[in-house]
Amino acid sequence: MSIADGEIQIDGGEHSTQTTLQDTLTLLPPHRDAKGWCDPVGSKSTYTALYFDPVLIGEALEQYRGAEIEPVLYGRDPALVGTMKKISDVARSGGDQLYADQLCILAAIEALGLRSILKPIKGGLSAKQLACAKDFLHEHQARPISLAELAAHVGLSRHHLTRAFTTSTGKPPFRYLAELRVERAIGLLVNSDQSIAAVAKACGFGDDGNMRRVMQQLLGVGPRQVRQTR
Structure with a gap:
């Protein structure tokens, strides 16, 4: 501008x-x-x-x-x-x-310039909290999940959950969820005759464009290439 x-x-x-x-x-x-x-x-x-x-x-x-x-x-x-x-x-x-x-x-x-005042969160989630977060993501991966919803389920603030989850797993919650969805999508693309659009919806991507973008980021290939490996 x-x-x-x-x-x-x-x-x-x-x-x-x-x-x-x-x-x-x-x-x-x-x-x-x-x-x-x-x-x-x-x-x-x-x-x-x-x-x-x-x-x-x-x-x-x-x-x-x-x-x-x-x-x-x-x-x-x-x-x-x-x-x-x-x-x-x-x-x-x-x-x-x-x-x-x-x-x-x-x-x-x-x-807001908060980098300098944010205190590092030491340690990750407890075993119970981590299992709670992972189970929730597994169970609801086929629908949209907000960070506020996940944090409330675990009983932490959104910021605390994000940093502690990343410490525990080596990846932020959205990345963990994306990998879950991609893993499920690969199974459906290889082992079923569902359309790519139907697979995207069933796996929580919303549409095939989003699924293609995430697959390209994580796998380097899109859903059509995955399906061709059958």
């Missing part, structure tokens, strides 16, 4: 007349406003707006409570840009809910 001319100021804070805004971040904490004007360039410009609900963020990231969030005006953060592009891709493709939830938590950590 670029503008020919303009200026903006956050109440009681930074002021900018920057005109090249591509891949920049502006963060407004609660009760802070930004005012300004701009003369847009003729070409089409787009932007993505995220709203961080303090209640939901507080539930997902215990360490957020009480943290002082400073305003940011046209900051640059390559890690956040990468995360936002992934969120955009998932939103367009209708990808997995569990993956989308974890990306949103990651975006919150990056956008």
Whole structure:
């Protein structure tokens, strides 16, 4: 996004007349406003707006409570840009809910500058908690599963579950679920005559496009190539 001319100021804070805004971040904490004007360039410009609900963020990231969030005006953060592009891709493709939830938590950590205040979670899940999480993912893999639902089932916050599950298994919950679904899809593609679309739906991918994308990521081949191995 670029503008020919303009200026903006956050109440009681930074002021900018920057005109090249591509891949920049502006963060407004609660009760802070930004005012300004701009003369847009003729070409089409787009932007993505995220709203961080303090209640939901507080539930997902215990360490957020009480943290002082400073305003940011046209900051640059390559890690956040990468995360936002992934969120955009998932939103367009209708990808997995569990993956989308974890990306949103990651975006919150990056956008709110919480990397430095997040305390590492030592150790993983207990054997009982891990079995509870895995059993839930196995049992419900054929339908959309949200991170909030999985965390509530195990009895942990979303952030704690994600980090402890990853410590215990070496992979985040969405990756574990994706591998479960791919394993089941391979069995159906090889051993049944169901259409690829039907297999995708039966395995929780939603549609064959999502199944093809995940298989390409994990296996390097798509469902048609898997079926040809029969």
